Amino acid sequence: MATSDNTENVSVAQNSLCHNDGYDKKCIFCKIINREIDSELLHNDEEISCFRDIKPGAPHHYLVVPTRHVGNCKSLRKEHVPLVEKMVEMGKMMLEKNGITDLDDIRLGFHWPPFCSVTHLHLHVLAPVSQMGLMSRVFYRLDSYWFITADQLIQRLNSQSETS
Numbered sequence: 001m002a003t004s005d006n007t008e009n010v011s012v013a014q015n016s017l018c019h020n021d022g023y024d025k026k027c028i029f030c031k032i033i034n035r036e037i038d039s040e041l042l043h044n045d046e047e048i049s050c051f052r053d054i055k056p057g058a059p060h061h062y063l064v065v066p067t068r069h070v071g072n073c074k075s076l077r078k079e080h081v082p083l084v085e086k087m088v089e090m091g092k093m094m095l096e097k098n099g100i101t102d103l104d105d106i107r108l109g110f111h112w113p114p115f116c117s118v119t120h121l122h123l124h125v126l127a128p129v130s131q132m133g134l135m136s137r138v139f140y141r142l143d144s145y146w147f148i149t150a151d152q153l154i155q156r157l158n159s160q161s162e163t164s
């Protein structure tokens with residue numbers, strides 16, 4: 001795994017570290033976004049980043065995350081709805097870019113705490129659902145108490161009152 005022919009990347013990583021104040025140094029996703037961990041960033045802009053899940057639960061399995069560290073979905077409020085919507089858009093775009101045309105056969109959602117291993121907010125983007133194995137179907141199951149779809153989360157946030 002560890003090849004040492006990318007000294008160029010190392011200096012880039014150190015540079016971007018100084019700019020990113022939404023950085024949690026204990027967080028593995030922050031490290032991926034800052035290119036401290038060797039993982040291919042499929043998308044990276046100021047707001048949103050995307051990379052592959054290291055344990056894919058479907059032929060296509062992407063993680064869409066805010067570039068700045070944001071806590072898990074339980075910590076979100078109504079003001080985060082535009083961010084979540086952008087994450088969903090990015091997820092769908094990534095699937096289309098990779099040849100997934102049947103958007104009825106996809107799953108987009110979040111693990112509900114305490115069922116997420118990383119606290120950095122991340123949207124699971126899986127496709128095709130029809131090719132998911134048994135364990136993945138359980139792990140990313142609709143209407144379970146450990147997994148919430150992006151639509152359900154947006155609905156839930158929208159129904160919160162402004163002050164809570």
Ligand SMILES: [Zn+2]
Nearest residue numbers: 027030069120
């Ligand atoms: Zn993070």
Ligand SMILES: [Zn+2]
Nearest residue numbers: 111116117124
């Ligand atoms: Zn998760």
